[in-house]
Amino acid sequence: MSLSPSPADAARTPHLRVRTQELADPGDLVSLVPAGRPAEDVMSWVRRGEGLVAWGRAASIATSGDERFADAESWWDALVAAADVEDEVALPGSGLVAFGSFSFRNSSDEGSALVVPEMVVGRRGGRAWLTTINRTSDRLPDVTPALAPTGVEARDGALTPAQWRSAVSDAIEMIRTGRIGKVVLARDEIHVADADIDPRWLLTRLAARYRDTWAFAVDGLVGATPELLVRSEKGLVTSRVLAGTIRRAGAGASSEEQDLALAASLARSSKDLEEHEYAVRSVEAALRPHCSSMNVPDAPFVLNLPNVLHLATDVSGALAGGASSLTLAASLHPSAAVCGTPTNEAALVIDELEHMDRGRYAGPVGWIDAAGDGEWGIALRSGQIDIENPCRIRLFAGCGIVAGSDPVSEVAESVAKLSPMREALRDD
Numbered sequence: 001m002s003l004s005p006s007p008a009d010a011a012r013t014p015h016l017r018v019r020t021q022e023l024a025d026p027g028d029l030v031s032l033v034p035a036g037r038p039a040e041d042v043m044s045w046v047r048r049g050e051g052l053v054a055w056g057r058a059a060s061i062a063t064s065g066d067e068r069f070a071d072a073e074s075w076w077d078a079l080v081a082a083a084d085v086e087d088e089v090a091l092p093g094s095g096l097v098a099f100g101s102f103s104f105r106n107s108s109d110e111g112s113a114l115v116v117p118e119m120v121v122g123r124r125g126g127r128a129w130l131t132t133i134n135r136t137s138d139r140l141p142d143v144t145p146a147l148a149p150t151g152v153e154a155r156d157g158a159l160t161p162a163q164w165r166s167a168v169s170d171a172i173e174m175i176r177t178g179r180i181g182k183v184v185l186a187r188d189e190i191h192v193a194d195a196d197i198d199p200r201w202l203l204t205r206l207a208a209r210y211r212d213t214w215a216f217a218v219d220g221l222v223g224a225t226p227e228l229l230v231r232s233e234k235g236l237v238t239s240r241v242l243a244g245t246i247r248r249a250g251a252g253a254s255s256e257e258q259d260l261a262l263a264a265s266l267a268r269s270s271k272d273l274e275e276h277e278y279a280v281r282s283v284e285a286a287l288r289p290h291c292s293s294m295n296v297p298d299a300p301f302v303l304n305l306p307n308v309l310h311l312a313t314d315v316s317g318a319l320a321g322g323a324s325s326l327t328l329a330a331s332l333h334p335s336a337a338v339c340g341t342p343t344n345e346a347a348l349v350i351d352e353l354e355h356m357d358r359g360r361y362a363g364p365v366g367w368i369d370a371a372g373d374g375e376w377g378i379a380l381r382s383g384q385i386d387i388e389n390p391c392r393i394r395l396f397a398g399c400g401i402v403a404g405s406d407p408v409s410e411v412a413e414s415v416a417k418l419s420p421m422r423e424a425l426r427d428d
């Protein structure tokens, strides 16, 4: 997987002592994260009660720029080579793991990070485990309830909704003149509480309400993404591609009949099918060089979330060449689900029209283990807690724009995509 580290790198590489032991069912994973940790030291990757939660910081690297993925991977390879690991569970995600979050753009002012926690609790297929890293105690901390944010006030981010709607109109014009085929435009909003925001509160609410998403937290970035950029496990690579969205009638209000009608209209919408096709093709093109064979379904299915329905395609492949999950995530980023087609021109349009640095929103977020296996989502439906001022969180949402898009509907779709985080910040 990697070249041996140079003697100078080896001298700088921390020597981690890692122990994984089987655990009796620990109950709800998110509620195990202890109170009082800074937001940047709380980690999660949980879906339907399974996955990983972690806390503390045994080692970490901050990277940025064009080489952010490669630099993080070299650091990780050196760390793995130097670690002393005893792992009685031997499942993907047991033993040594790092959680990562990477900026959307090479030029972002917000860096990227890989963090190796001090304690990890995992559950998979009914088995649970505890991993400790450079710790002598293997006692789980006491469970303490998460704290609801109070006094939360919201304000516009870089653009007001009206300004963003006009940016969407400009994008549609650029598409009609043939400059690009598709672009994904995002907007942000700022929420400020009157005390530090507890990431455990957000995770608990997101994991309970959005069970088909991955509730993640890495380095202060917290969210519930429905989109799996890549999972790589024991030679099998999978990716869940989403693009093309319809709003549901209202939280909990939709009847089964309404949902079926909405799903049928989404599955027939030529505008959404076009938007989706761009995203699937970009994922297929990025994965193909790493796979000996691939399965790309001809037609999408409809993924039903509490706030929206999405067109979804599960792409899979047999890994050839042994790239790590992080290398695969780097090759896939940015897919047309978050950038556009053609990629470079769409990225320029994003710069021209969004007027903001996306930071880590829409970048890869997830985890990697010592074998290189891991799961990387796209950081959607999320917010970045400000590490300097943890009372403040910046939320994001974006929408794929194609020739047939309507600016007013796109603003409404962005509101629906902001709703999981807006609701998670409430105390009711």
Ligand SMILES: C=C(O[C@H]1C=CC=C(C(=O)O)[C@@H]1O)C(=O)O
Binding pocket: 184, 186, 227, 242, 243, 244, 245, 310, 336, 337, 338, 380, 381, 396, 397, 398, 399, 400, 401, 417
């Ligand atoms: C960019 C976002 O969603 C993407 C993923 C699924 C559906 C999308 C859409 O229909 O526009 C977007 O491509 C976001 O949620 O911020």
